[in-house]
Amino acid sequence: MLRAPSSRKRASSVFRSLKRLIFSRGWRRDRVRIMATTEEVQKLAALARISVADAELEKFTSEFDAILAYVGQLEKLNLPTDGAGAGKPPLRNVMRADGTPHESGAYTKRVVAQFPAHEGDALAVKQIITHE
Template identity: 40%
Template sequence: MIRISMSSDESFRVNTEDMAHLATLARIRLSDEEKAALSKDLEAILGYVRQVSEVADKAPKVSARLENVFREDGKPHATGAYSEVLLAEAPAVEKNFVKVKKIISRR
């Protein structure tokens, strides 16, 4: 278990044992210097997260009115009504389809 403590000046403290545990969980090897540096970085990150949380807690709660932005259900447009416009914007077209680079291969 990782124990993150707060000091008297209300900043977070992460010790090197905690960093060693995190390194084990992440399956990475860290030197003592790296653990010390990462401890300081993690303390700074946690301090920033705390500041953001405090600001978020103090901010007024905004309740936006939800509104349906979709069109009303009804008769849809004719099939192919926008095909020419869409195909004209495509970089490559083949037999009335947008031509794209193959990115999936079958094994």
């Protein structure tokens, strides 16, 4: 029995094709290719299961070219090459400390009074999942 590829596998395949589109095989990995071909755009559309009309193909190719040119600007960044990550700020946790923001039940009566349907202190909503 044949099965359709899962959406995760399909997405992975699309990302691999995008990666090949961005990075030319003959170039160093840090050199971004600026031009996309219509064949590559057709292949990406097929992998993403998107139908692309011939009239839209040139438009999408030029849009990919603009995206690749924008990504190509990353080559101009002056990044450290020593591999030690010089200049990186230290990692820190930006979450607040655990604690009780207010005492339990402080706002329950006001919230329940504003809700259209309730059962005691619980808010009543329409059932959307059935157990059959």
